[in-house]
Amino acid sequence: MSLISRLFGAAGIRRRAAPADDAREQRRELGKQLMTPEREALIARAMAVRRAKQDLLGDLADSAGTKRVADVIRRMMDDKR
Numbered sequence: 001m002s003l004i005s006r007l008f009g010a011a012g013i014r015r016r017a018a019p020a021d022d023a024r025e026q027r028r029e030l031g032k033q034l035m036t037p038e039r040e041a042l043i044a045r046a047m048a049v050r051r052a053k054q055d056l057l058g059d060l061a062d063s064a065g066t067k068r069v070a071d072v073i074r075r076m077m078d079d080k081r
Helices: 002-008 019-034 037-059 062-080
Strands: none
Touching: 037 062
16 A cells, blocks of 8 residues: 555545635625625726726827826826825
């Protein structure tokens, strides 16, 4: 009888649920509890706004888009001061 057989029995290694699997399941359940309909609607609206902004910036010519991004960054830096 080999060392592995003696340690784990004749049937070989028996797999148990990995702790990571349990943690994933707990995270899913907690996420379901935290995701209220209001929160889901807010997230959906934020994603729609983000898509609209990306579409606008994507439609601009490269030079105009670069200038626009630079202006936005400059304004953000000025607001922090």
